[in-house]
Amino acid sequence: MALVEIRDVYKSFKREAQTVDVYSGLTIDFEEGSYTALMGPSGSGKSTLLNLVAGLDKPTRGSVRVAGAEVSAMSAAQLASWRARTIGFVFQSYNLLPVLTARQNVELPLLLTKLGKKDRAERTAIALGVVGLGDRMDHYPRQLSGGQEQRVAIARAIVADPTLILLDEPTGQLDARSSEEVLELLRRLNEEFHKTIMMVTHDAKAAGSAKRVLHLEKGDLLERGVAATHALPEARREAVAL
Numbered sequence: 001m002a003l004v005e006i007r008d009v010y011k012s013f014k015r016e017a018q019t020v021d022v023y024s025g026l027t028i029d030f031e032e033g034s035y036t037a038l039m040g041p042s043g044s045g046k047s048t049l050l051n052l053v054a055g056l057d058k059p060t061r062g063s064v065r066v067a068g069a070e071v072s073a074m075s076a077a078q079l080a081s082w083r084a085r086t087i088g089f090v091f092q093s094y095n096l097l098p099v100l101t102a103r104q105n106v107e108l109p110l111l112l113t114k115l116g117k118k119d120r121a122e123r124t125a126i127a128l129g130v131v132g133l134g135d136r137m138d139h140y141p142r143q144l145s146g147g148q149e150q151r152v153a154i155a156r157a158i159v160a161d162p163t164l165i166l167l168d169e170p171t172g173q174l175d176a177r178s179s180e181e182v183l184e185l186l187r188r189l190n191e192e193f194h195k196t197i198m199m200v201t202h203d204a205k206a207a208g209s210a211k212r213v214l215h216l217e218k219g220d221l222l223e224r225g226v227a228a229t230h231a232l233p234e235a236r237r238e239a240v241a242l
């Protein structure tokens with residue numbers, strides 16, 4: 001069983017009199033331990049895919065299962081606690097709370113768990129250590145560089161030890177050096193910590209750090225292996241009918 005199973009998913013958005021059909025029968029799997037980059041033109045439905053997997057949005061029809069659980073069937077309350085345990089979400093614009101320190105930002109998701117204060121402090125320190133910011137725990141976001149802010153956001157995403165990390169253009173606002181640091185961190189999270197990663201990106205370099213690259217384009221879902229050790233002999237068409 002794949003960690004993420006998307007089966008015959010339709011998704012439409014209604015805007016005034018118009019309906020936008022983003023997916024018309026999307027079927028795809030993401031295996032446990034995989035690291036996938038999702039590419040494609042603006043509006044092709046990349047962010048929508050992450051939102052469906054995180055249960056932030058529901059399919060118009062079809063099934064989205066994560067670790068065997070039907071995400072679209074959960075109530076809002078079930079979703080909140082499931083998401084806190086299962087999913088780490090990282091956004092392009094970091095989304096840190098400016099009035100909280102790095103430590104407090106990272107601790108936030110743990111407040112939704114049953115962990116006591118001491119365990120929360122310990123896990124927070126470990127997560128900030130993993131992203132290389134053990135010496136910046138009491139800094140506020142404004143006292144950090146963009147790359148450091150994004151690494152705090154990644155620490156927040158991994159602090160509850162989720163199975164799946166979803167990232168929406170994580171390097172979109174970063175310079176080349178900070179991007180490289182973030183990508184190196186993602187490779188480690190995948191290889192050393194066995195986290196499953198799905199990353200939306202427009203950046204070919206970022207996609208190059210993934211083991212699998214999916215291209216969402218007008219009605220087609222194309223798959224290309226780019227990492228040397230995972231390269232496919234040629235671009236392979238995996239499924240049609242987005």
Ligand SMILES: Nc1ncnc2c1ncn2[C@@H]1O[C@H](COP(=O)(O)OP(=O)(O)OP(=O)(O)O)[C@@H](O)[C@H]1O
Pocket residue numbers: 013014015020022040041042043044045046047048049
């Ligand atoms: N909440 C919404 N209401 C109405 N339309 C929406 C909504 N969310 C997304 N859409 C539409 O669905 C389509 C897919 O959007 P999505 O954000 O998934 O694209 P994307 O590939 O991530 O684009 P980008 O690269 O620009 O972020 C777009 O046409 C978008 O306008």
